[in-house]
Amino acid sequence: MLLFIEQILNGLQLGITLFLMSAGLTLIFGIMRIINLAHGSFYMIGAYVAATVASYSGSFLLGLLAALPAAALTGMLVEMIVFRKLYQRDHLDQVLATFGLILFFNELTRIIWGRQPLFMDVPSWLSGTVELIPGAPYPAYRLAIIVVGIIVALSLYLLFTRTRLGMQIRAGAANREMIAALGVNIKLLNTLVFGLGTLLAGLAGVMAGPILAVEAGMGESILIMTFVVIVIGGIGSIRGAMIAALLVGLVDTLGRFLLPELLRLFLPAATADGAGISLASMSVYILMAAILIWRPRGLFPVQG
Amino acid sequence: MTDVLLQAKSLCKTFGAVQATNKVSLELRKGEIHALIGPNGAGKTTLIKQLSGEILADSGEIWFRGKNIASLPMHHRALLGIGRSFQITSVFDDLSVRENIALAVQAHQGHSFRFWKSVDDDKHLQHATSQALSQCGLEERAAEVASSLSHGEKRQLDVGMALAGNPDLLLLDEPMAGMGPGGTMKMTELIQGLKNQASILLIEHDMQAVFALADRITVLVYGEVLVTGTPDEIRNHPEVQSAYLGDRNPDAAA
Amino acid sequence: MAGLKSRSGILLLLAALFFVLLPPVSSMLGEEYLISFFSRILIYALAAVSLDLILGYGGMVSLGHAAFFGMGAYGVGFLAFHYQESTPFLFGIGGTTNALFSWPFAMFFSAILAAIIGALSLRTSGVYFIMITLAFAQMLYYLFISLEAYGGDDGLSLWSRNTLGPLDLSDDTVFYYVCMAALCAFLFLSWRLVHSRFGQVIRGIKENELRMQTLGYATWRYQLVCFIIAGAGAGLAGALMANQSEFVSPGLMHWTHSGEILVMVLLGGMGTLFGPVLGATVFLLMEDILAAYTEHWMVFLGPFLIIIVLFARRGLYGLIVKGEKDGD
Numbered sequence: 079m080l081l082f083i084e085q086i087l088n089g090l091q092l093g094i095t096l097f098l099m100s101a102g103l104t105l106i107f108g109i110m111r112i113i114n115l116a117h118g119s120f121y122m123i124g125a126y127v128a129a130t131v132a133s134y135s136g137s138f139l140l141g142l143l144a145a146l147p148a149a150a151l152t153g154m155l156v157e158m159i160v161f162r163k164l165y166q167r168d169h170l171d172q173v174l175a176t177f178g179l180i181l182f183f184n185e186l187t188r189i190i191w192g193r194q195p196l197f198m199d200v201p202s203w204l205s206g207t208v209e210l211i212p213g214a215p216y217p218a219y220r221l222a223i224i225v226v227g228i229i230v231a232l233s234l235y236l237l238f239t240r241t242r243l244g245m246q247i248r249a250g251a252a253n254r255e256m257i258a259a260l261g262v263n264i265k266l267l268n269t270l271v272f273g274l275g276t277l278l279a280g281l282a283g284v285m286a287g288p289i290l291a292v293e294a295g296m297g298e299s300i301l302i303m304t305f306v307v308i309v310i311g312g313i314g315s316i317r318g319a320m321i322a323a324l325l326v327g328l329v330d331t332l333g334r335f336l337l338p339e340l341l342r343l344f345l346p347a348a349t350a351d352g353a354g355i356s357l358a359s360m361s362v363y364i365l366m367a368a369i370l371i372w373r374p375r376g377l378f379p380v381q382g
Numbered sequence: 383m384t385d386v387l388l389q390a391k392s393l394c395k396t397f398g399a400v401q402a403t404n405k406v407s408l409e410l411r412k413g414e415i416h417a418l419i420g421p422n423g424a425g426k427t428t429l430i431k432q433l434s435g436e437i438l439a440d441s442g443e444i445w446f447r448g449k450n451i452a453s454l455p456m457h458h459r460a461l462l463g464i465g466r467s468f469q470i471t472s473v474f475d476d477l478s479v480r481e482n483i484a485l486a487v488q489a490h491q492g493h494s495f496r497f498w499k500s501v502d503d504d505k506h507l508q509h510a511t512s513q514a515l516s517q518c519g520l521e522e523r524a525a526e527v528a529s530s531l532s533h534g535e536k537r538q539l540d541v542g543m544a545l546a547g548n549p550d551l552l553l554l555d556e557p558m559a560g561m562g563p564g565g566t567m568k569m570t571e572l573i574q575g576l577k578n579q580a581s582i583l584l585i586e587h588d589m590q591a592v593f594a595l596a597d598r599i600t601v602l603v604y605g606e607v608l609v610t611g612t613p614d615e616i617r618n619h620p621e622v623q624s625a626y627l628g629d630r631n632p633d634a635a636a
Numbered sequence: 637m638a639g640l641k642s643r644s645g646i647l648l649l650l651a652a653l654f655f656v657l658l659p660p661v662s663s664m665l666g667e668e669y670l671i672s673f674f675s676r677i678l679i680y681a682l683a684a685v686s687l688d689l690i691l692g693y694g695g696m697v698s699l700g701h702a703a704f705f706g707m708g709a710y711g712v713g714f715l716a717f718h719y720q721e722s723t724p725f726l727f728g729i730g731g732t733t734n735a736l737f738s739w740p741f742a743m744f745f746s747a748i749l750a751a752i753i754g755a756l757s758l759r760t761s762g763v764y765f766i767m768i769t770l771a772f773a774q775m776l777y778y779l780f781i782s783l784e785a786y787g788g789d790d791g792l793s794l795w796s797r798n799t800l801g802p803l804d805l806s807d808d809t810v811f812y813y814v815c816m817a818a819l820c821a822f823l824f825l826s827w828r829l830v831h832s833r834f835g836q837v838i839r840g841i842k843e844n845e846l847r848m849q850t851l852g853y854a855t856w857r858y859q860l861v862c863f864i865i866a867g868a869g870a871g872l873a874g875a876l877m878a879n880q881s882e883f884v885s886p887g888l889m890h891w892t893h894s895g896e897i898l899v900m901v902l903l904g905g906m907g908t909l910f911g912p913v914l915g916a917t918v919f920l921l922m923e924d925i926l927a928a929y930t931e932h933w934m935v936f937l938g939p940f941l942i943i944i945v946l947f948a949r950r951g952l953y954g955l956i957v958k959g960e961k962d963g964d
Binding site: 107113160163167169170171173174175177178179180181182183184185186188189298302305306308309313352355356359360363366367370371374375376 | 691697699756759760762763764766767768770771772774775778779781782783784785891892895898899902932934935937938939940941942944945946949
């Protein structure tokens with residue numbers, strides 16, 4: 079039972095990471111209608127910068143503070159140099175160009191940091207455990223990720239519903255020409271939105287750093303799951319991203335934990351384990367397929 | 383009693399907070415040209431979309447040839463004999479005029495899961511295509527790429543494609559949009575020439591053309607049918623005059 | 637088809653001459669390894685042409701095409717494995733290394749997969765479609781990694797190449813010509829397909845799907861069939877690849893592999909059938925030559941790709957044969 083709770087929390091934590099990634103991506107797609115395969119690269123940049131600065135300075139926080147602007151600024155730079163020319167193009171062109179970006183960033187990372195993965199330590203002030211439920215200690219760091227995610231979700235909510243910038247972004251999603259006509263600087267808005275999206279990705283990367291290995295190509299594995307989340311949640315919807323992210327995080331984590339156990343009830347142990355692992359690795363995609371059959375545009379599609 | 387080809391009963395369609403179509407009932411008789419007029423935003427194109435199947439109505443029935451087609455997908459309705467042209471020209475820009483018409487013809491020549499024979503050598507297809515080309519008056523331009531056509535010729539092609547399948551019912555959405563007097567005349571003649579072949583539901587802003595062509599007119603305002611009647615009845619109807627003809631929109635083309 | 641005097645005709649002739657003469661010339665020059673290298677190019681050309689069918693003609697941007705390539709390879713791999721281990725494969729039937737059975741099986745395997753993935757993915761369009769094809773392909777990648785019985789991440793080795801009737805495929809030259817024959821056959825069939833009624837429908841759907849439906853076409857069905865045909869083609873390429881390297885691994889299905897095939901199609905010229913052959917050749921040659929200079933050559937490929945997308949969209953075939961009608 080305690081193990082089960084721990085797995086649920088892990089699922090939530092994965093879900094939060096996915097939420098940070100997909101919120102940024104769905105924002106970029108929803109507002110700018112641009113599909114960005116290279117979103118994972120900013121996750122990677124966040125992780126690498128944080129890992130490097132943290133190991134030199136000994137401070138996780140410094141790493142975080144360095145990584146966020148790094149991811150955001152790189153994002154805005156890329157937006158100005160590459161994406162501005164892609165807005166008018168069709169999806170295929172965007173896919174190909176952003177694929178080129180992935181190749182570039184991955185290799186650049188290997189050039190600068192080499193092929194060996196970097197390791198990031200959990201900050202000492204978060205290295206303990208917390209007993210949320212008596213008798214069930216849970217790593218404080220993972221709990222912190224969940225907390226950060228909730229804070230970010232709330233901040234985004236406030237940003238979009240209470241601030242002028244948020245209004246402009248939402249209006250821009252609904253009708254680009256109109257807000258340009260109203261005098262809003264579309265170019266600047268696009269760059270800022272892009273920067274916000276990549277900042278979120280960078281944040282996800284920093285937080286994932288101590289848990290996973292920091293290496294070139296780490297962006298792509300999370301990216302695929304991010305796509306699954308967005309497809310399930312509905313492109314352009316932050317609320318969809320939140321719900322879908324938690325759903326995917328839970329299904330993936332619980333699937334890996336439960337499926338082998340479940341199959342042992344019917345099959346011999348060795349087969350059950352093998353089949354269980356195979357099924358578990360496919361579980362989120364099966365979930366995606368099932369939801370698509372029911373709702374081809376995701377759970378909360380945004381109109382337009 | 384003249385034959386009724388199409389009967390829409392109480393169609394309703396809502397988009398979010400907007401009731402685009404509110405209990406619209408409409409009847410189209412065999413062989414007639416029935417015009418659908420109304421101010422911009424009245425929901426004329428939305429209605430056409432529901433009749434052709436591009437949008438599914440929220441409620442109501444559409445009876446065509448004795449069947450309720452309201453839940454049938456678009457391609458199915460097309461094969462039953464409903465053709466449609468578009469308000470904003472919708473053709474195959476990178477294909478030649480001939481290829482455009484050929485695709486329209488091909489749809490009615492059985493399934494297209496034929497992988498071997500070249501379309502150019504397909505006599506059955508090309509023969510019918512040539513006929514359809516002359517019907518819409520574009521034989522001279524057959525080899526041209528559609529994107530190189532003038533605006534008027536493109537509108538002609540758009541209508542020509544709807545015709546090529548020999549439909550019983552033609553839904554024409556502002557065929558004269560953006561055309562000058564010459565083009566308008568040509569299109570009017572084309573439509574008039576179709577009287578014996580198909581029944582036509584025509585959306586148009588060009589009032590001259592409407593009154594010249596229509597056997598009956600339905601006026602749509604804010605998603606509701608205001609009145610249906612002969613051109614004379616409509617011309618003299620006080621509510622129509624104030625709602626539409628009275629404050630005549632100088633910008634006739636959409 | 638444009639006559640031999642046209643640019644595309646000349647290009648085709650030159651290419652044909654080049655590929656036909658490659659083995660004897662390489663042997664003469666003592667550079668036998670080229671035969672094997674160009675076999676690989678022919679195989680990827682086949683995969684790229686199959687992708688062009690759905691991408692260049694059908695307008696379907698699939699980022700999961702490598703899955704079908706990989707499935708074809710594993711089709712051959714499974715059969716070879718069970719033959720090698722003398723264990724039954726499916727329904728009590730044993731394995732085989734006979735190409736006459738393995739290769740159609742591989743194509744069938746890929747086709748079935750394409751039918752399933754296509755049926756699910758084609759319910760959507762645009763960005764959703766792209767992401768979903770990507771997701772399904774990755775799903776298969778993870779699935780095959782988890783299949784410990786068949787090598788998992790380490791892959792599966794074949795003891796030898798398949799047997800194809802009287803032909804000895806272990807002879808690199810013979811194998812090369814078999815690959816070339818497969819490519820030519822698929823090119824020919826694709827060419828007929830593209831000019832047929834079916835081909836016109838697919839092209840129409842790419843241009844204007846709404847109009848096609850208005851005209852009376854059940855567009856989804858045609859797209860699915862096209863998708864399946866392309867999947868079978870990629871499956872054949874995969875089967876050949878399994879033979880070429882005598883090794884299969886899940887990496888064949890990784891989405892970045894799909895990306896590479898996509899680049900080949902773009903580089904060569906989408907919607908031209910022959911362009912992808914050119915693209916595969918140039919891409920793999922470039923990879924080989926650049927890799928000799930620096931192990932980080934990929935850092936140039938990225939920006940190069942971006943530049944092509946932005947400025948040379950028509951690809952090499954388009955640049956060479958500029959102004960001629962598409963689809964020849």
